Amino acid sequence: MISLSSYLFISLVLFLCGIFVMVARKNIIAILLGIELILNASALNFAAYTKFLNNNLEGHIMSLFIIVIAAAEAAVGLGIVIRFFQLRESIHIDDASTLQN
Amino acid sequence: MHLNYLANIGRYIPEVILVLLMVGLIILEATYKEDEKNRKYIFIATLVGLVATLGALIANMSGKAEAIFSNSIIIDQFSTLIKMVMVLGTLAAIYLSRFSKDIYESLKTEFAIMAVGILIGGFLLASANNMLTFYLGIETLSILSYVMAALKKxxxxxxxxxxxxxxxxxxxxxxMLFGMSHIFGVLGTIQFAGVAKMIPTLTSAQLAILMPSFVLLFAGIGYKIASVPFHMWSPDVYEGSPTPVTTFFAIVPKLAGIAALIRITAVFFVVDSPMKIGWIGLLIVISALTMTVGNVTAIGQKSVKRMLAYSSISHAGIMLAGIVVINDVGIRSVVFYGITYLFMTLVAFYITSIVQDKYGNDHFDRFSGLIYRYPFMAVMMAVVMFSLTGLPPLAGFVAKYNIISSLINSKNYALAIVLGLNSVVSAYYYLKIVRLMTLKPQESNEEIEGFGFLNQMVIVSMTVPVFVLGIFWETIMNLAAGAKLFIQ
Structure with missing residues (x-):
């Protein structure tokens, strides 16, 4: 039986995985993937809460918007990463260190 | 369903003008050849559009507060006032981009287009009335800002x-979204008004979920206004971006974030509740930390832009301190602070940008002896620095005084003391520029082309409000007291 708590557990695991990826990985693409995991965790939360607890459309609408905006954000993020790669020939986060005092 | 979107069109004309302006600019930009240098029609169109927006906002000022689009957007005097400040900031940033050498000539039109886009996001955020518009506003602001920061490709x-x-x-x-999703799950609504109704009547189990959720929600806003645990991006972005972009970032996203935070605080936490105590405690701690970290780190900087970035962090902290006082007086003093902050920041960035265009970098030493070459500009810079420090009779003093007095009236003595001490610390690095400009010998005799007559006039006209707001503030505040700024 799939209940609300299973959905919440899965989304919590996704969230923690996202945080872990962002902290532990040094590859910028991996960090962007971590961000996607977190966004998907919250989209799943919205959908699950709507199905089991609050029977209104607001949660579904929120999840749809999250999916759309996550795509936009990934597009812009990847564009900037490509530019960074062309200039620096690296996608290692430690190479982004010109701007430190 | 309420299908009365067109019936309310009178209330969202400014937004409509901005959207049309952005689309129009994109089409206009396509008519130019790629290497065409002087694209003055784009500049004129942007100016006309923004001035029209300003006019529509002023016309909106007299209307009463109204929630439109099924309560997802609220148009009231508070949001209209913040929007007017943001439009002024955008106008000034676009004028600066016009003659700045920090942006590639062919990308100046992109700057104007994206600035208008970010402004739309700021409008949305300033009048957000549910979590969806709030999130959309933050993302419209952010996604375009990423591109804008990387404009010098x-x-x-x-x-x-x-x-x-x-x-x-x-x-x-x-x-922020993860926090929002749990708030929605527990309370069953994304409308701010619905959330506000539920907050005083929470069980302790609900509180246990909501407390961390609200902290996560704060992460999203705290990042936009660059408050302390989320401020690390701000100095790097401010230093790396072209100067007109930095000017824009210091004003529009920050004020939009402050407006959203004010609305959330004032709508959610009207009645005393455990949540309110927690939220206010969080704001107090963050505000004290933001001021202190911003000011202390600013001391050691060599680049003026980076110093201004840290100083804008500390100013965000001061505005947060005003938000702690949730009443009319507190909100009014924060709005007043925002207006004075606009003018002070603009003058400081204009002069920095012009000096940087001349020498290719913005180290403190480039300001040495400015008073011997451009006495007028040096005096303006000094005035703004005194005002940022908070010396009477300038606007910065009055703005800080208002916030401190509202803090003392609401018995937040500790925060008021921290704010006072921080002003003393900030004097060190602000007055360093004044000392360099007046006491050091000049490095060279060269002329700085940026200080033409027109630009000097623009800078002077932006410094005038610093005096006017500083001297006639009582009249202005009394006028503001007559109009009820915030209604919910």
């Missing part, structure tokens, strides 16, 4: 600034 520093902005932005937006 052949410059390593600029693309690194964009990269850092995008990564930090994505992380904090994700944290």
């Amino acid at each position: 052949n410059d390593q520093r600029s693309s690194e600034a964009g990269l850092k902005y995008a990564l930090y932005g994505g992380i904090s937006a994700g944290l």
